[in-house]
Amino acid sequence: MTREPAEVRCLLMRGGTSKGAYFLADDLPRDPAARDDLLLRIMGSPDPRQIDGLGGAHPVTSKVAVVSVPDDPDVDVDYLFLQVAVDTAEVSDRQNCGNLLAGIGPFAVERGLVAAQDGQTSVRIRMVNTDDLATATFPTPGGRVDYTGTARISGVPGTAAPVVIEFARGTSPLLPTGRAREVIAGTPVTCVDNGMPTVLISAEALDITGYETPQELEDNVALRDRIERIRLEAGPLMGLGDVRDTTVPKLSLLAPPAHDGAVTTRTFIPHRCHTSIGVLGAAGVAAGLRIPGSVAEGIAQLPSRGDRLRIEHPTGFLDIEAGVGTGADGTPTTERTAVVRTARKIFDGTVFPRPAQPAPPSELSPQGAADDSPSR
Incomplete structure (x- = not known):
């Protein structure tokens, strides 16, 4: 051993x-x-x-x-x-x-x-x-x-x-379900995978503004329950199987930009609300904004030129370059994704790790010796 x-x-x-x-x-x-x-x-x-x-x-x-x-x-x-x-x-x-x-x-x-x-x-x-x-x-x-x-x-x-x-460029389809828009648990969503399985949802569709603080959203029990229902149903549709015990997909709630960005986000990862946004989560949002027919239509404000998008989050913004094209079968594909981090x-x-816990008493003999110890 x-x-x-x-x-x-x-x-x-x-x-x-x-x-x-x-x-x-x-x-x-x-x-x-x-x-x-x-x-x-x-x-x-x-x-x-x-x-x-x-x-x-x-x-x-x-x-x-x-x-x-x-x-x-x-x-x-x-x-x-x-x-x-x-x-x-x-x-x-x-x-x-x-x-x-x-x-x-x-x-x-x-x-x-x-x-x-x-x-x-x-x-x-x-x-x-x-x-x-x-x-x-x-x-x-x-x-x-x-x-x-x-x-x-x-x-x-x-x-x-x-x-x-x-x-x-990844090998996974940008739209795991094959469609730009789904209705899951009665809510319109867009499921994307640009390095991270992510479900995009209009904040308005969840009866919130999308400008709440992470703590306010975490304290909204009805919202968290509804988001979890969406996540559990989205998992199999995105090819992830049963996601009850996993941390994917993430869920990004979208609202119109508040500070000259492309969109405002609040992202659940999946049960806590991120104080900012993950890089790959932002990559999914950025790609989703550029997909015709996604739930971002009517919410996002896209620049007239260039691939760079500013994704707003609770503590500021993340600038990311995301280009989306069309594959040979007519489906959206990711062309380029780049970001500056530090x-x-x-x-x-x-x-020094905490010591491993000793075997529980049920696994020990009455004398305290392991059950598989040799007989005297």
Whole structure:
């Protein structure tokens, strides 16, 4: 039996508007069940405060990136994203995270997986969760990652070096249901997948304005129940199967822009309302705005030229470039998706996981010895 590590090498990093623990795959157990159990104890789950671990008591601060050397010569690193639940003992690999993605290139350089160039470095990344590809480009003067700069993103104080992320065209259909509009649980929706399964819904159709704070929306029990009904019905229609125990699809509520952007959003991920918006969630919204016949028609205000769209969210905005074309069969397809994010190294060292719990009494003999211990 392999002894569990008493400490694990870890780099804690803010990526975009999320924060997560970054690991080399070789520093974690190979068995997924053992790995997930270890990560729960590292992050401090299950506990609403995650008081005994690295987690920050919210899904956007309870994330893990696992990075490894790929077997594909056209890719520099593999990136597996794991969402660690806060108050339940769950670890999910059913989605990507475009925010933590911003830190993958710098992490790969920090760990020596990719040699930095003098000036700027581009890292080709395979997102293992969905097999999609992205290239991250960031400054590396003198062959070292420079996290300082003047790029500013909403939801993050101060400025940092820009990380330009360009996503390769995915293989999944942009419209998983094959239609631009569905009626699910009595509500018109548009189901899109531009790197993240997302359901777009007009806020007005849910009897809200779409300008409420995340806390106000979370406190609206009737709204949350209705959104969950939509999510559960949308899952099978989007080819995701039973989604009761998963974190996808996400749901973005749309309202007219309030600050000269293209649209205002409130995004459920899926049961908490995001204080901003995820990168891939924004990619889905941006693509959905450009699809003829989507629920965004009459809500969004699209620019007269160019692919760049400003997606408004509770703490500001996210600028994203999204081009949508038409495939040979006449269905909408993603042409290009690119975004500027930032990342910052917070600490690099070792983390000490909470010890594993001893076997429950039912699994012990009356003398306290394990049931399978040899007879005297």
